[in-house]
Amino acid sequence: MVKFCESLGKTIAGWLEENIRGKLAENEIKAITEGLLRATNAAAVSGGGPLWAVNGVACVSHGRSRHQEIAKTIEQAKLAVEKDLVGTLRTELAAAREKLKEAGFEPFTSA
Numbered sequence: 001m002v003k004f005c006e007s008l009g010k011t012i013a014g015w016l017e018e019n020i021r022g023k024l025a026e027n028e029i030k031a032i033t034e035g036l037l038r039a040t041n042a043a044a045v046s047g048g049g050p051l052w053a054v055n056g057v058a059c060v061s062h063g064r065s066r067h068q069e070i071a072k073t074i075e076q077a078k079l080a081v082e083k084d085l086v087g088t089l090r091t092e093l094a095a096a097r098e099k100l101k102e103a104g105f106e107p108f109t110s111a
Contacts, residue, residue: 009040047072050080057081 013033020029038044047069048061057080061073080086100106 005040005042009037012040013037043069045072047074047076049073049076050085055086057086 013036048059051058059073059077
């Protein structure tokens with residue numbers, strides 16, 4: 001979904017640029033298309049993100065990430081540690097499993 005969103009953003013930005021050229025000032029067109037690209041490119045906004053199903057903090061970013069995106073990924077990892085993301089998820093998942101168990105639904109039993 002992330003790749004689709006990034007690709008769609010680039011496609012729409014290109015289409016907009018072609019179709020509104022001459023109708024708006026170049027700086028307005030640039031502001032609109034750059035805003036659209038930022039809104040549809042998660043890596044540019046947050047770098048990478050946490051890797052789920054790991055008992056600890058591990059963040060991944062795209063292989064072609066630039067130094068700014070790598071720095072943002074490191075910031076995401078730091079924030080995950082500071083906010084105890086793993087502990088919070090563990091607690092919330094345990095609570096959700098308990099509620100499901102109380103309701104008679106136990107899909108998370110081990111074999």
